[in-house]
Amino acid sequence: MASTDTINKYFEGEQREYLIADMFNRIYRSNSKEYNVDPDVETWYNAHKDKMQNKLYNEYISYTYDEYKKLNSTFSADILSEKAISLKDSSEISIGGLIRQRSGHPIIIDHWATWCHACIEEIILGKSNTEKLEETGVQFIYLSLDKMQDFHKAKQKAIELGIENYAYILSGNFDTKYIKHLKISSIPRYILLDAKGNISSTDLVRPREILSIENFIKR
Structure with a gap:
């Protein structure tokens, strides 16, 4: 899977933002173990949150992060x-x-x-x-x-x-x-x-x- 640097190098605009948001979702789903990316999800999120021009991708990244935070936790x-x-x-x-x-x-x-x-x-x-x-x-x-x-x-x-x-x-x-x-x-x-x-x-x-x-x- 492409890294953020690769996406930034070869893509731009709407396509770039889609790929970045999709990559974060894949990181979350795999718990960061299967992909060649920084496994520190907190660092990745803080570097990319609210940085997309399309607010829908910002919302998607925030939603994915909220779901990630639930992992390895129990219910209240x-x-x-x-x-x-x-x-x-x-x-x-x-x-x-x-x-x-x-x-x-x-x-x-x-x-x-x-x-x-x-x-x-x-x-x-x-x-x-x-x-x-x-x-x-x-x-x-x-x-x-x-x-x-x-x-x-x-x-x-x-x-x-x-x-x-x-x-x-x-x-x-x-x-x-x-x-x-x-x-x-x-x-x-x-x-x-x-x-x-x-x-x-x-x-x-x-x-x-x-x-x-x-x-x-x-x-």
Whole structure:
């Protein structure tokens, strides 16, 4: 991947700003390990923030930096206390409780809803990779963002998809601190937590797009 110096040398104007903003997003997604750039994200951000002529790229860089700061951190106490309801037995559990139940394992949280056709399609198409990931110890949580009045509809769909043992409906759906913290405005959306419950990715690729299970586990 080209460095900032290379971009500045060979590109200018809108194209240059797009490439710089895109590079910062890639740095964030890789946690700075895969690219030939300065791994000090703080230094990079301070050198480039608010320097783009197009304010949209400034906003994009700021958004990416905000997402980067969430990495390797846990959720706040008020977020961890928010409730979800099991689609299997209607029992209530906190977000923190869901994470603690899976302590010691990486966790992928799949945000879905019955009205989201793409979400359901991804669960079906990603089944093979999901099973392979589960064999390595990765735990899945399927968090429905349906309205509570559609609980039984969500439960039936979870049963049809074979995910009812790991499926919950989030009390408050989109209007929760959890969703606002992750800035989830569209689904499907996947986040990855490490074995300690810290955020490893706020926008993970779709499970069926994980081409190498072995490399994913080594991350």
